[in-house]
Amino acid sequence: MAIGVVFSNDYEIFMIRNSVSENEILIEPTTRLLKAMESEEIPLTIFADTECLLRFRNLGMEEFPQQAEEQLKDCLRRGHDVQNHVHPHWRYALYDQKTRAWSYDENKFLLGNVGNSDLEIYSQTVKVLTETKKYLQSLLDPVDANYRCIAYRAGGYGIQPKDSLILKALETTGYTIDSSIAPGLVLKTKFNRVDFSNLPHLANYFMKAQGGIHSSQPEGILEVPIAATSLLPFYYVKNIVRKLHRKVFAKSEAYEWLNRGGGLNTAEGYSANRWEVLKDRTKSLFQPWSYLNLGPDSTADSLFETAVSYYQRFRQPMVFSILCHSKTLSNSMIQEFLGFHRKMKQKFPSTYRAIRISEARSFLNLT
Ligand SMILES: [Zn+2]
Secondary structure, X not given: OOEEEEEEEEEOOOOOEEOOOHHHHHHHHHHHHHHHHHHOOOOEEEEEXXXXXXXXXXXXXXXXXXXXXXXXXXXXXXXXXXXXEEOHHHHHOEEEOOOOEEEOOHHHOOHXXXXXXXXXXXXXXXXXXXXXXXXXXXXXXXXXXOOOOOEEEEHHHOOOOOHHHHHHHHHHOOOOEEOOOOOOOEEEOOOOEEEOOOOOOOOOOEEOOOOHHHOOEOOOEEEOOEOEEEOOHHHHHHHHHHHHHHHHHOOHHHHHHHHOEEOOOXXXXXXXXXXXXXXXXXXXXXXXXXXXXXXXXXXXXXXHHHHHHHXXXXXXXXXXXXXXXXXXXXXXXXXXXXXXXXXXXXXXXOOEEEOOHHHHHHHOOOO
């Protein structure tokens, strides 16, 4: 039974605090990642935070988007994939030159919140999806005339709230694949509104406006999920031990990114006090659930176990995604990413393949 894995990278800077140059935060780690992926012949799918690049442009800050655009073109040239990742709040973000910090209207963090009525949300979403798609299309068309921007990953997994409207907008604007869903993830923070419980019991399925993300349709937007699983007691304990081991013994370079910047949901984003940071990390240690998101605590083994458990849950031809963020990458994390690939290859020698997300439909023999 065919197993396609999309190695994906959310290509974005930190949402609040960027303490070093964008080059150091994003471009340079991506260069290292690409080189490593190519050494194992793994294609990477980059989900580019398009609204961010456009915002830099609009504010006359040219250097970063120019570097990023060159890198995205280079990725495509080298056989990788580039698709769309939307963090809509960038459109309204304000930059403080002195502190190098960004500030936003928190209500604009999710597409489903960017209007006061359904009609307004829908038309705003169509506008954002159209403009960002056009941006990638015109950037990458000169590199490859066959390039199509057809896949979408919501910022902060935020295909909710208003998933029906967002799916309708995705269809209207010509997207055919979504990769925002990590089955089982429930994330209700100041910024996120995610409830991915009670999804159809299928490895991949089609979604339409009617029924939203909780209903499987005969056709529509194909979901390529970020594989996830709840941990059985044995694996739960094993996972805690492994994470603790990594926290204590792993090269502290896995946490070096904290010197480079901070995000939204973790206390680390706010340069909070040590106690808050410790609380965050403790919480992540005891999570009874795991998904294919490469973090400082991930190991090739932990990622592999999650993937196998996901496979065993469905036992059908499938395509799922594993996710990393350039901004938090370290060399040891990149090695775990590659290690995961090698383990998959070993376990499923004839059925496993690392693919680009735009190949997902043909991989599953869909039209
Ligand atoms: Zn993101």
